[in-house]
Every structure is written in C-alpha cells, then in structure tokens.
Amino acid sequence: MDGGIWAAFLGASVLLTLMPGPDILFVIAQSVSGSPRDGSAVALGLCTGLLAHISAAALGVSAVVYRSSAAIEAVEFLGAAYLLYLAWQAWRSSSIPAAEAGHGEVEAAPAETGGSRPTFGRLYRRGILMNVMNPKVSLFFIAFLPQFVTPGGGPVAVQLAVLGVTFLLQALAIFHVVALAAGKLGRQWIRGTAARRRTARMEAAVYVLLAAYMLLMHVGG
Template sequence: MDLSLLLSFLAVSVLLTLAPGPDILFVIAQSISHGRKAGISTALGLATGVIAHTTAAALGITAILYNSALAFHVVKYAGALYLLYLAYQAIKEGGSPLSTAVPQKQSALRLYRTGIFMNVLNPKVSLFFLAFLPQFITPGTGDEAFQMMILGIVFMVQTIILFSTVAVFAGMFGQKLLSKSSVGKYVNYGKAVLYAAIGIRIALSDS
C-alpha cells in the first residue's frame, strides 16, 4: 500500500470523524450525561462497529445490502427503533427522582454494546465504507480485501483517539453542568430528544 495514499486516507478520515454526525453527537451526549468514562466506552463501541462494516465491505456483503431494498430497510428501521428505545430510556431516567441531581450511571459494558449496536444498525455507514475505502487502495495487486481491512483498522484507531478526546472534554463540561441542582433531568430529556431526532432522521432518510 502506498504511504502517501495511506496518509491521504488518514487526513480525510480525521475530517469525516470530526464532522457533526450521529456518532459524535452520541458520544457527546453520553459524556455530558454520564461522564468521560461513559463517553469513552461508547466511543470504543462505535469504533468496534467499524470492524463489522469494513469486513462487510471487504467481503462484498455491503454490496448485497445495497442491492436488496428489503435488507437495507430492515437494518435501517431496526437502527431507528433502537435509537427511539434509547430515547425512551433517557426519558425514564429523566423522570426518576434520583436523576434530579445526576443522571443514573450505566455500566461501561452496556455503553460499549450500545455504541456497537448504534453503529452496526446504520446501513448508510456500510454503504459509506463500500464507496469510501476502494478510493484508497491499490488495484490489481490481488490483496484488495486485505488493504481494505488495513484502512478499516486505521479508521477505527483514529476514531477511538478523536472520540475519546471529545468524550474527555464533554465529560468535563457535563460534570460542571450537573453540579447544579435539578439539571440532570433536563440533560436526560435533551438526550432523549437528540436520540429520537437521529432515529427519525434515519427512518425517514431516502434509501
């Protein structure tokens, strides 16, 4: 693999990762609500989902998803429903007496799984990798699938670093915000609105 091509891929990946989107907003929301460790756990889950999308793109599974309207819509609506479920859970947290000061803590493993599910259940991420990764591989070498896996690992590593950094700063802001009395429930309600908005956007988006 050409080094200049790899560096170009890394530069573009950083810009794409930092661009406002569902994943980074999800990390910010979890970090503000539950602290930087929760945000980092979520970031690790989202980054792990990249492995699934990269593998699918390398094996051609994503192409099958793209060509099957039924499969695409099943995955899309499953992801939207999952986000709406998370919105419902956030509303429940917001209405709890315990959340009038600080939102209830969630385990790192649960947040990690949530990050994976959110990433994997977004078929547009798979289509993005199918279109994006081949632009940075050297064709005709016979190891195109291996090159795509390497690019996927690079994308995953930079995602972990950037999302974890965002989680730390968002967590610091969240702790200051939640130190004020009765703010916790409003943070949860705001998080519920964000999750619901992302879920509805995914469900109503074209193809």
C-alpha cells in the same frame, strides 16, 4: 499501499470523523449526561461495530447485501426503533425524583450520584448496536475505501482492511478525546437535580433526532 495515499486517506478520515454525525453526537450525549467514562464506553462499542462493516466491505459482502432493499429497510427501522427506545429511557430517567436518584442537590456528575446510570458493559453494547444497526456505515465504506486502493499495491481485500482499520483507530482516538472534553464540560454544567433532569431530556432529544436522521436518510437514499 502507497504511503502518500494512506496519509491522504488518514487526513480525509479525520475530517469526516470530526464532522457532526450520529456517532460523535452519540458519544457527546453519553459523556455530557454521564461521564467521560460513559462516552469512552460508547466510543469503544461504536468502533467495535465498525469491524463488522469493515470486514463486510473488504470481503465484498456489503455490496451483495445492499442488493436486498428489504433487508436494508429492516435494519434501518430496527436502528431507529432502538434509538427511540433509548430516548424513552432517558426521558423516563429525567422524571425520577431526586431522592431516588441518589443525593439530591449534590455537585457531581449523574454517573456518580446513584447507580442508575448504565454500566460500562451496557454502554459498550449500546455503542455496538448503534453502529451495526446503521447500514449507511457499510454504504459509506463501499463508496469511500475503494477510492484509496492502489493498483498493484497488493490484494484489494488486504488494502481495504488496512484502510478500514486505519479509519477505526483514528475514530477511536477522536471519540475518546471528544468524550473527555464533553464529560469535563458536563461536570461543570450539570450541578443539581434540575440540571441533571434538563440534561437527561436533552439526551432524549438527541436520540429522537438521530432516529429521525436515520429515517430521513432512508427516505432520501
């Protein structure tokens, strides 16, 4: 693979990752409402989910699956339903009295107050599901990766795999930086029960918007 083409791909990937989209908004929502650790767990899960899409694209499986509109619709609706479930959970947590949440008016992030926040493993799995249940990611790789394949640069599947892993690693790095920044802002902003309740409801709103985005993309695509 040509080094110049790889560098161009890396630059394009960074720009695409930084653009507001479901994944980065998901990381921000978890980091602000919980902690940088929560955002990092979700980021790791999202990038683990990318492995499935990258493998499918490299092996040509995605192109075959996309011929079944019924299968794609089922996955899209499942993904939207899962996001609405997360929205319900976040909204419900905003109604929990301060005494049940932990310490009432304390100056700490929600993840430190009462143990009601999801564990690292649960957030990691949540990230995987969020990514795998978005078939648009596979479509993105089908359309994006082949543009940077070098004729005569080696087996196409290997080149696609290298490009896919490159995208994954830069996305993981960016998501972790975003998680740290958003989590730090969250610690400064979320102080007291009222602020935590407001943030939980904003988190629920983000999930609803992401679900709507997936459904609108389905209608438009």
